[in-house]
Amino acid sequence: MTSSHNLDTLENLLIERGAVSVITVNRPKVLNALNTQTMDELRRTILALKHDAGVRAVVITGAGEKSFVAGADINELAVQTPAAGREHALRGQHVLDLIENMGKPVIAAINGYALGGGCELAMACTLRIASETAKLGQPEINLGIIPGYAGTQRLARLVGGGRALELLLTGDQVTAQEAYRLGLVNRVVPAGELMNEARTLAATLASKAPVAVRYIIDAVNKGLAMTFSEAEVFEATLFGLVASTDDMREGTRAFLEKRKPEFKGT
Ligand code: COA
Numbered sequence: 266m267t268s269s270h271n272l273d274t275l276e277n278l279l280i281e282r283g284a285v286s287v288i289t290v291n292r293p294k295v296l297n298a299l300n301t302q303t304m305d306e307l308r309r310t311i312l313a314l315k316h317d318a319g320v321r322a323v324v325i326t327g328a329g330e331k332s333f334v335a336g337a338d339i340n341e342l343a344v345q346t347p348a349a350g351r352e353h354a355l356r357g358q359h360v361l362d363l364i365e366n367m368g369k370p371v372i373a374a375i376n377g378y379a380l381g382g383g384c385e386l387a388m389a390c391t392l393r394i395a396s397e398t399a400k401l402g403q404p405e406i407n408l409g410i411i412p413g414y415a416g417t418q419r420l421a422r423l424v425g426g427g428r429a430l431e432l433l434l435t436g437d438q439v440t441a442q443e444a445y446r447l448g449l450v451n452r453v454v455p456a457g458e459l460m461n462e463a464r465t466l467a468a469t470l471a472s473k474a475p476v477a478v479r480y481i482i483d484a485v486n487k488g489l490a491m492t493f494s495e496a497e498v499f500e501a502t503l504f505g506l507v508a509s510t511d512d513m514r515e516g517t518r519a520f521l522e523k524r525k526p527e528f529k530g531t
Contacts, residue, residue: 288325375450379400389419
């Protein structure tokens with residue numbers, strides 16, 4: 266199914282649409298902070314790319330040299346009421362859940378500060394590549410607040426409870442190398458190579474069998490919220506379902522015929 270979603274009216278995101286699509290958060294004057302409008306544009310964009318069968322992988326990055334995303338927009342946070350705060354968090358969680366469960370690999374190319382909502386956005390992505398100059402952290406505690414885009418949950422699942430609590434309670438920024446050591450990012454590369462590395466990895470993942478890719482993402486993400494034995498049944502069901510695809514026949518046949526498979530997404 267090809268999507269007719271119109272992304273021409275976006276003000277805070279730059280979109281490069283293709284088999285590997287690139288979303289650039291583009292508010293460099295505020296270090297790409299996420300205000301309500303930007304989050305809504307992200308929601309619309311993710312839905313459009315999800316439903317576009319021509320899109321096989323996505324890279325998310327920030328405009329400029331300095332920042333991936335420096336958090337939720339503090340101008341909005343400063344004036345919110347309790348009820349609005351709750352809605353704000355639920356809406357943000359929804360957008361990040363859409364990214365996590367898009368069914369296509371989403372790679373965060375972390376080109377600088379990934380703080381607060383920026384770190385939460387990166388954690389919702391399937392994989393994270395950081396430039397050597399990146400800094401990551403959850404500094405909400407220093408504002409007298411707590412993360413609201415599921416940062417307390419994703420960070421603990423990614424790096425473990427003890428390390429998550431240290432980052433969340435100190436609010437300290439960590440370097441890219443430290444984030445790598447913690448398991449918060451998958452790779453660290455020189456700043457000049459970041460986008461190349463992210464695009465190359467995205468292209469590699471884009472060449473894999475799309476249904477199997479979707480099922481792996483589902484099995485891991487959904488499975489983490491199940492008991493082990495429930496998750497095993499879920500995995501077995503997806504393992505069986507993937508046998509209905511042409512790509513399974515192509516992949517296994519290509520191996521036996523000693524050639525490269527050509528996956529079609531069916
Ligand atoms: N929301 C709104 N505006 C932000 C912002 C945010 N999360 N992060 C940065 N900005 C704005 C700054 O207010 C500043 O605006 P100004 O030029 O009008 O003064 C501009 O972006 C540049 O930031 P500045 O603080 O001057 O840059 P710096 O290099 O000295 O520091 C950071 C960079 C990232 C360390 C610092 O901006 C920062 O701590 N930002 C907030 C991070 C945060 O707490 N995020 C979690 C929010 S939940």
